[in-house]
Amino acid sequence: xxxxxxxxxxxxxxxxxxxxxxxxxxxxxxxxxxxxxxxxxxxxxxxxxxxxxxxxxxxxxxxxxxxxxxxxxxxxxxxxxxxxxxxxxxxxxxxxxxxxxxxxxxxxxxxxxxxxxxxxxxxxxxxxxxxxxxxxxxxxxxxxxxxxxxxxxxxxxxxxxxxxxxxxxxxxxxxxxxxxxxxxxxxxxxxxxxxxxxxxxxxxxxxxxxxxxxxxxxxxxxxxxxxxxxxxxxxxxxxxxxxxxxxxxxxxxxxxxxxxxxxxxxxxxxxxxxxxxxxxxxxxxxxxxxxxxxxxxxxxxxxxxxxxxxxxxxxxxxxxxxxxxxxxxxxxxxxxxxxxxxxxxxxxxxxxxxxxxxxxxxxxxxxxxxxxxxxxxxxxxxxxxxxxxxxxxxxxxxxxxxxxxxxxxxxxxxxxxxxxxxxxxxxxxxxxxxxxxxxxxxxxxxxxxxxxxxxxxxxxxxxxxxxxxxxxxxxxxxxxxxxxxxxxxxxxxxxxxxxxxx
Numbered sequence: 001x002x003x004x005x006x007x008x009x010x011x012x013x014x015x016x017x018x019x020x021x022x023x024x025x026x027x028x029x030x031x032x033x034x035x036x037x038x039x040x041x042x043x044x045x046x047x048x049x050x051x052x053x054x055x056x057x058x059x060x061x062x063x064x065x066x067x068x069x070x071x072x073x074x075x076x077x078x079x080x081x082x083x084x085x086x087x088x089x090x091x092x093x094x095x096x097x098x099x100x101x102x103x104x105x106x107x108x109x110x111x112x113x114x115x116x117x118x119x120x121x122x123x124x125x126x127x128x129x130x131x132x133x134x135x136x137x138x139x140x141x142x143x144x145x146x147x148x149x150x151x152x153x154x155x156x157x158x159x160x161x162x163x164x165x166x167x168x169x170x171x172x173x174x175x176x177x178x179x180x181x182x183x184x185x186x187x188x189x190x191x192x193x194x195x196x197x198x199x200x201x202x203x204x205x206x207x208x209x210x211x212x213x214x215x216x217x218x219x220x221x222x223x224x225x226x227x228x229x230x231x232x233x234x235x236x237x238x239x240x241x242x243x244x245x246x247x248x249x250x251x252x253x254x255x256x257x258x259x260x261x262x263x264x265x266x267x268x269x270x271x272x273x274x275x276x277x278x279x280x281x282x283x284x285x286x287x288x289x290x291x292x293x294x295x296x297x298x299x300x301x302x303x304x305x306x307x308x309x310x311x312x313x314x315x316x317x318x319x320x321x322x323x324x325x326x327x328x329x330x331x332x333x334x335x336x337x338x339x340x341x342x343x344x345x346x347x348x349x350x351x352x353x354x355x356x357x358x359x360x361x362x363x364x365x366x367x368x369x370x371x372x373x374x375x376x377x378x379x380x381x382x383x384x385x386x387x388x389x390x391x392x393x394x395x396x397x398x399x400x401x402x403x404x405x406x407x408x409x410x411x412x413x414x415x416x417x418x419x420x421x422x423x424x425x426x427x428x429x430x431x432x433x434x435x436x437x438x439x440x441x442x443x444x445x446x447x448x449x450x451x452x453x454x455x456x457x458x459x460x461x462x463x464x465x466x467x468x469x470x471x472x473x474x475x476x477x478x479x480x481x482x483x484x485x486x487x488x489x490x491x492x493x494x495x496x497x498x499x500x501x502x
Contacts, residue, residue: 002086002095004240005163010079010170011185012177014155020122020137021180027172028126035121035134040064042115044191045092047107048147055103055233058191059096063088065119072096074236078188084240098339102235105344111145113194124173131162132169140190148199156185213421216370217363220263221354223418227252227259228350238286239338241331250286253279255414256350262374262415268358275353278346285337289330295453296323298446302474313467318457367422375419375427375502378412382437386493394486399448402486406441409434419502426501433496440492444485447478454478 015021024032042062046052052059058073070086070093086093092109100109120137136158143151159173174184187193213219230252237245257279260272299319303311337343357363362370385405392398413434420427458471 007083009160012157030127033123038065038119040117044113045109046112051103099236142194144198152197216367253283258411258414265362271358371419433499447482
């Protein structure tokens with residue numbers, strides 16, 4: 001099994017004389033405890049073209065010290081990483097391999113660098129002996145194993161915050177170290193420094209274009225690139241079941257599909273349509289579990305708002321059973337999807353699209369004209385669908401029309417997001433307006449799905465000879481919510497129309 005911990009640390013160039021400065025006067029520190037010297041031997045693995053290093057991921061096999069084994073470090077923010085630990089073995093553990101598959105794909109992981117460190121460890125503890133941070137003086141020797149040659153040596157100071165520690169404590173240590181003449185390291189990690197000093201550093205495989213966008217094609221591709229990167233970046237989080245990761249990846253797939261459709265005059269649909277089909281497939285697989293999760297939250301909240309006198313029978317238990325009955329299977333299915341050839345081909349196709357975009361004639365034109373025209377076209381479709389919904393009486397047909405309007409509202413919002421860097425405030429205002437409209441239409445659709453589910457649960461409860469009264473009460477409340485959303489739509493729509501300036 002693999003364990004995960006949040007690693008918050010800072011690295012510094014060693015002080016003159018390669019000694020640790022006195023840290024006994026750091027605020028909150030009662031004692032500096034000598035924990036001795038550890039000999040660490042780590043081999044870092046990557047592809048030949050350094051795809052992991054290029055994305056600031058590190059995968060290593062380390063012996064020595066208190067946590068010998070395999071470690072995969074995933075960046076969270078500057079100085080913060082999630083470290084996933086697996087037991088020592090001769091080959092890369094399968095679980096860790098899966099977490100880097102969106103980067104590695106069909107390439108082979110090979111030994112890249114060997115780092116041997118003599119680590120002099122100190123613990124900073126408070127008056128109760130509680131660990132605040134671990135400070136180490138690392139004398140490092142790095143040897144390049146592939147993709148370069150030679151060896152290098154250096155000494156550095158590493159300060160790692162204790163588990164569940166206050167990050168502000170690192171600022172206190174930082175102040176003391178700087179006062180002692182110690183400066184922050186210019187390299188984010190030991191591996192990065194080793195790569196820089198023993199051969200060419202890794203080239204980022206997901207690098208953003210440093211040149212500011214000029215043409216319509218530049219702006220559209222910049223947005224496409226961000227969504228492509230989001231899918232690749234989120235892959236490990238989805239596999240780890242990190243909160244909201246599935247939803248975020250699904251949104252990225254939707255944004256890409258919408259972009260391909262909205263800007264069909266910029267990117268050739270003969271190329272993007274097959275990719276869009278695969279994105280739709282992926283979004284569907286991601287939604288199997290997510291839709292039920294969202295609906296469960298909605299119904300659970302609705303149930304909690306009922307007075308006890310209106311709750312009859314094991315409603316909460318049945319709702320929980322309904323929520324969990326497919327979750328395990330859906331979860332396993334999703335992991336299988338992320339490991340399948342179709343998904344990996346989709347990632348490769350997105351890379352190829354970004355590297356060699358199928359630009360049409362309009363891509364070279366003024367974005368203020370090309371992009372604005374596409375956004376106006378999308379907004380026009382929203383206007384037609386909202387108008388249809390407002391003209392229909394309450395019921396199934398209006399529900400369908402509002403749902404279609406919701407989907408087109410999302411598409412217009414995404415198009416406006418892509419347009420914002422080129423069009424500025426008018427596009428930004430449209431994004432906000434579409435969010436407001438999407439909220440009301442989304443709330444309405446939630447009631448539609450909730451009512452369908454309540455009918456299903458009520459029928460199941462009735463067949464089990466349970467009291468189905470509460471399901472009827474909840475159904476009635478969902479009808480009221482739907483009516484409230486429908487009643488709010490005309491005024492909101494007038495407001496939205498007044499905000500549109502594109």
